[in-house]
Amino acid sequence: MKPTTDKADPIARARDAFRARGMRWTPQRRAILEVLVGASGHVTGVELIERARLRDSETTPSTVYRTLDVLEELGLVSHSHGHDGREEFHVWPVSRHGHLACEACRATWEIEGDEALAITGSLTRKRGFVVNLSHLTISGxxxxxxGRTGANPGL
Amino acid sequence: MKPTTDKADPIARARDAFRARGMRWTPQRRAILEVLVGASGHVTGVELIERARLRDSETTPSTVYRTLDVLEELGLVSHSHGHDGREEFHVWPVSRHGHLACEACRATWEIEGDEALAITGSLTRKRGFVVNLSHLTISGxxxxxxGRTGANPGL
DNA sequence: ATCCGTCTTGAGACCTGTTGCAATAACGGC
DNA sequence: GCCGTTATTGCAACAGGTCTCAAGACGGAT
Structure with missing residues (x-):
């Protein structure tokens, strides 16, 4: 006896989250959700649009970006900005974390746990400022x- | 007897910095420098373009942005990204510092000194990562x- | 004063996102 | 199953920046 909404299915859970907030469940949203399920790690807006178009060639950018906004409100994705300011979406964030991005080799690392606390903690204690960790990208x-570039007189 | 290049004049110093690197001193660059001298704090690219156009209505965006890039290499300006990813230029940075930006009221604060060190220090020690402090904007x-928005279940 | 190499500029196309608005279609009620 | 409300979509224009490339001009050499 299958339950109507399978708790393990992230798409069904998303649909329920939409409906619970009086939002509508549309084919476009479903398609974008399916793309997100197949994605992992960090994806740019353009990549998501391209992938969505593989499923539905009619997909328009505005719908994708608007859906991502809604999904961010629901906590299903988060976004930050690469060092050039472009958006990077982080899908199904398992743990809340920030990012570290090398301006030279473009590699990125995640900042979480104690390391994140070292950064956010002092701001919270001294200023009462609550850091939006998942939006944070520290570049350098x-x-x-x-070591390779040698003396870089202080970025 | 006036010296040819007045050490106190930031524009003359900029001119010399350009020439010393084999770069040319053009009317456009001079105009943009003049705008920057009259600016303070944080300015957006659009604001700088508008102000430059007041002096020379022919000013084009590409020239302004390119000049800003060069000036950043020379250390005369720095830029970071607001929480929406747009560029904010910081003119004549007196001290190297990062920024704190409230997503709700849009207010910003500077992060410097010990507070900055608390953030960059652990990354440098544990990872050897050198943070580009002046490019950093922490939002939250x-x-x-x-206090006003009440329980925000963890940004 | 003129010439020439090459750094800069300007124009416009392009890129990533956002926004206003009319047309469309979910979905709760009958 | 049909209707009406109203959330959502798609389009097209807009906004902030970047990039290419031909034309122009800085400035050292003559």
Missing amino acids: LCSECN | LCSECN
Whole structure:
């Protein structure tokens, strides 16, 4: 006896989340959700649009971006900005974390746990400022690139 | 007896910095420098273009942005990204610092000194990652907005 | 004063997103 | 199953920035 809404199915859960907030469940939203299920890690807006178009060639950018906004409100995705300011979406964030991005080699790392606390903690204590960790991208030079480029007189 | 290049004049110093690197000193660059001298704090690209157009209605965006890039290399300006990813230029940075931006009230604060060190220090020590502090913008909720909006289940 | 190499500029196309608005279609009620 | 409300979509224009490329001009050499 199958339950009407399978708790393990992320798409069914998303649909329920939409409906619970009086929002509508549309084919377009379903398609974008399906793309997200197949994605992992960090994806740019353009990548998501391209993938969505593979399923439905009619997909328009505005719908994708608007859906991503809604999904962010629902907590299903989060976004931050790469060092050039472009959006990067983080799908199904398992744990809340920030990012570290090397300006030279473009590699990225996640900042979480104690390391994240070292950054957010002092701001919260001293200023009462609550950091939006998942939106945070810290850029600079990783140890490898910093060694390679030699004296970079202070970025 | 006036010296040919007045050490106190930031525009003359900029001119010399350009020439010293084999770059040319053009009317456009001079105009943009003049705008920057009259600016303070944080300015957006659009604001700078508008102000430059007041002096020279022919000013084009590409020239302004390119000049800003060069000036950033020379260390005369720095830029970071607001919480929506748009560029914000920081003119004549007196001290290297990052920014804190409230997503609700849009207020911003500077992060410098010990506070900055608390953020960059652990990343440098543990990962050898050198943070580009002047490019950093941390967004979240300031104490006032956080109190006002009540329980925000973890940004 | 003129010439020339090459750095800069300007124009416009392009890129990533956002927004206003009319047309469309979910979905709760009958 | 049909209707009406109203959330959502698609389109097209807009906004902030970047990039290419031909034309122009800075400035060292003559």
